[in-house]
Amino acid sequence: MPKFTYNFNFGGQNSAVFIQDSLPGIEDLQNSGIHAPEDKSRRILLVCDANTQPIARKIQESSETLIPVCVLQSGETHKNWASAEAIIKAAREAGLGRDGLFVGIGGGVISDLTAFAASVYMRGAKLSLVSTTLLGMADAALGGKAGFDYLGIKNLVGTFYPASRVFMPLCSLETLPQREWKSGMAELIKTAILSDADFLNQIKTLKQGRENLDACIAKAVEFKGRIVEQDPKETGKMRALLNLGHTFGHALESAAGLGKISHGEAVAWGIARSCELGMELNITPQKRAAEIIALLNDFGYETRAPHPLNIPAEEMLKAMSSDKKKQNRTLAFIVPAPQGAEIAQIPDGSPLPKKIINRESQ
Amino acid sequence: MPKFTYNFNFGGQNSAVFIQDSLPGIEDLQNSGIHAPEDKSRRILLVCDANTQPIARKIQESSETLIPVCVLQSGETHKNWASAEAIIKAAREAGLGRDGLFVGIGGGVISDLTAFAASVYMRGAKLSLVSTTLLGMADAALGGKAGFDYLGIKNLVGTFYPASRVFMPLCSLETLPQREWKSGMAELIKTAILSDADFLNQIKTLKQGRENLDACIAKAVEFKGRIVEQDPKETGKMRALLNLGHTFGHALESAAGLGKISHGEAVAWGIARSCELGMELNITPQKRAAEIIALLNDFGYETRAPHPLNIPAEEMLKAMSSDKKKQNRTLAFIVPAPQGAEIAQIPDGSPLPKKIINRESQ
Structure with missing residues (x-):
């Protein structure tokens, strides 16, 4: 059970936030509220980096079917088109349609990249985020800012694309490095x-x-x-x-x-x-x-x-x-x-x- | 004077269409309706390909100040990220801010690419289109579909981003090749x-x-x-x-x-x-x-x-x-x-x- 739940409406797009102790399972991610039950067959792609790969694995294990994962390189220096492209390519390979669900698992960089990729994939696919850092929970995962850095400028390329569901599992903060805390x-x-x-x-x-x-x-x-x-x-x-x-x-x-x-x-x-x-x-x-x-x-x-x-x-x-x-x-x-x-x-x-x-x- | 003028509202975004004999001048492009007069100082980038470069030049000549132009390679095979990136880079070099105006001059490929670049530049800049082909006028320039081809799939990457103003100068059809007509x-x-x-x-x-x-x-x-x-x-x-x-x-x-x-x-x-x-x-x-x-x-x-x-x-x-x-x-x-x-x-x-x-x- 979430400790806190919020339901926002960002320019006509519903965005629900769940602050909870534990990680969400595939069922929680699937149940995005806006889909009818028969939509559970739709394809999912998890996106993470090396730091959040263990979390992605736990989420994968909550599913009976194999959920594909796209693992990006960590850090701000990889917040670029190449990473966004890797997500889009993985989504295509995993057979996601316009009704496919992108799940970004990580901090600000992963959130922003996954949200951007979802926002431009077939002109807009479904998006949920699992925010695993304090920066993500306090700011980046909420409110729809998506994008990547270009020409040395932060988020020069981007869109507004709020996630339907944002999970903030407090357990993921237990292993957060000091630099990330700060x-x-x-x-x-x-x-x-x-x-x-x-x-x-x-x-x-x-x-x-x-x-x-x-x-x-x-x-x-x-x-x-x-x-x-x-x-x-x-x-x-x-x-x-x-x-x-x-x-x-x-x-x-x-x-x-x-x-x-x-x-x-x-x-x-x-x-x-x-x-x-x-x-x-x-x-x-x-x-x-x-x-x-x-x-x-x-x-x-x-x-x-x-x-x-x-x-x-x-x-x-x-x-x-x-x-x-x-x-x-x-x-x-x-x-x-x-x-x-x-x-x-x-x-x-x-x-x-x-x-x-x-x-x-x- | 336009022969036909239409004003549409696409999900809260106004989009005006002008079907007219002649090319628009910089004044027409600038006067995007949603800006106050003092906004005329804002930067503009023209986007064209080799086919529409003469048209871009005529539009440039209607301005007292130098308007930068980004010339893309022609054709569907160049409807890719590299072309979108070239537009974004040119916009940055020309000093466009979030209030900068992108003007796509051409057919479907140029319209789709320019609209995409504008839609993601600083999370959304201003956009006008000058549609120079029958395909553009009959379909592509109107309604906000933007994007490019990827992995051999038409418009796999894209956004919805209607232009504030779409000009359809009939004079540009005079030199249209037969294949384009068809x-x-x-x-x-x-x-x-x-x-x-x-x-x-x-x-x-x-x-x-x-x-x-x-x-x-x-x-x-x-x-x-x-x-x-x-x-x-x-x-x-x-x-x-x-x-x-x-x-x-x-x-x-x-x-x-x-x-x-x-x-x-x-x-x-x-x-x-x-x-x-x-x-x-x-x-x-x-x-x-x-x-x-x-x-x-x-x-x-x-x-x-x-x-x-x-x-x-x-x-x-x-x-x-x-x-x-x-x-x-x-x-x-x-x-x-x-x-x-x-x-x-x-x-x-x-x-x-x-x-x-x-x-x-x-």
Whole structure:
């Protein structure tokens, strides 16, 4: 039985989330709600990487028939067309039709790639996700952003394609490497900043132990889900708020070389920069900025500027200027407000972002 | 001034069609209706092939600033990821943001590729199409089907992504090669069969001269547009009707080797086969089938079975069995009814399609 269940509607597409202790079985994946029982004959493809192959195997074992598996190479550097192509090819070989079900088992990279492949396979096949990392549960698996990196730009190629069902099996976190923990925690912190003081206080308790983790994940899922329901394709301003820390963060990730700094670590650094920018623009109160940066430091994130990896500011500015959030030659930065956050539009070419990137930490 | 203008709404996305004598200028392309005037600064990328490069050049000349052009290799054999990638790369180099405008100038291949690239660029950029072939005007440019061929299967990879504006400049048909004419005419005939006796009679007059051509294109656009409005993503049964002749036709195209037989010629052969299948199933009256096949013969299409190219039936059946229209191990064939057409579901493995493919012509 799931500990928490949510049902979202993202632009007409139902997306159910199950936070539960155990892994889903094939029956759970099959029963996607939108299909009649006789549809159980439809073909399934599991997608995983070396890290989640043991989980894929357990799911396979829950089926009486042989379920094919496509094993991708791990990591951000393989988040490319070649991996998406491998999924499509495997689906074709496994005989999936337009009613076939793609199941992505893993963290953000696997989720994004599997969702992309499903979204373009025969112009859109069925999709379920099994999110096995904290980053996936706190952010990536929910809300339909799919895609891969190209020309050194994060998710330059992508679609919006919410999964019908997202499973978040807490047992998969038991073996999560420290780097992955840290990466996911940053997205949890980001969501708490956007949400309210209660959530932020609850996050603080995670420093001591993980008893509250399931409740924190549930809060993050509910908060993000409600925002994406209001603005599924980020055409309004609602969904853009979820990009707190991401304009600076993506720039750091890209300039460092994709995969070098984890997404969450880059986002945490970006949140610290957003606090500085918000203070500069008189949007973020000094007390609020100090509280957020102290929390990030507590969790061991790098918040200093310039970043100790000595990445030239010019490289980061170049990456920023090709950011997807750029419109009308203006860059959108999300900065913490007294409560939640706000969008700040900065004209491309303004000296402000460079100043913030380079500012010696206080 | 356009001779005919239509405004469709495909699942919440507005799509305007302009049938006019002359080419659109940059101003027409820019003024996409959904943008405020200050958005005119946004970047544009023209996409064409060697055949439509002169048209792209004329459109370029209508602009005071330099508009970049991406020139693809021509033909169905280049309808692949490499071409889509080339468009995405050119867009990136030209500095297009998410609000950038992709303009595909050409027939079905260019339309499908440009629309696909726009649909996945930063999770969805702006799109206009300039349809320069009869096939494009009668069918491909309208209704949002985007994609490319993979593993020998037509449009295995794709999305639904309607263009905001579709221009159909009749002047571009003046230099259209005979093979292209024939390919497009088949889609016009298909639409007339689905529509009504009046439209079918109007088509017959095109044998004598092309005076009625613009009105025929307008009728096809209106008919298809209204159908796609009701079922934009082919989830219901409405849009599937537009696939008349396509299950047999795609199988012939694929088995012959993509690009060997033109899409329209394959569809015409497929329509003849659908008539035979419809008679076998007591859906198509004999008189109706005879009238349709006579019309196809009048226009010089190959309607005989087995196809004189001696393509093994097994190859065609294999291609059919990987058709996107397959669901629940059942193949959907559209067959002419006393009026319009109907869907006939045939279980995969039924001997009927093979019989129809191989039947000696009567």
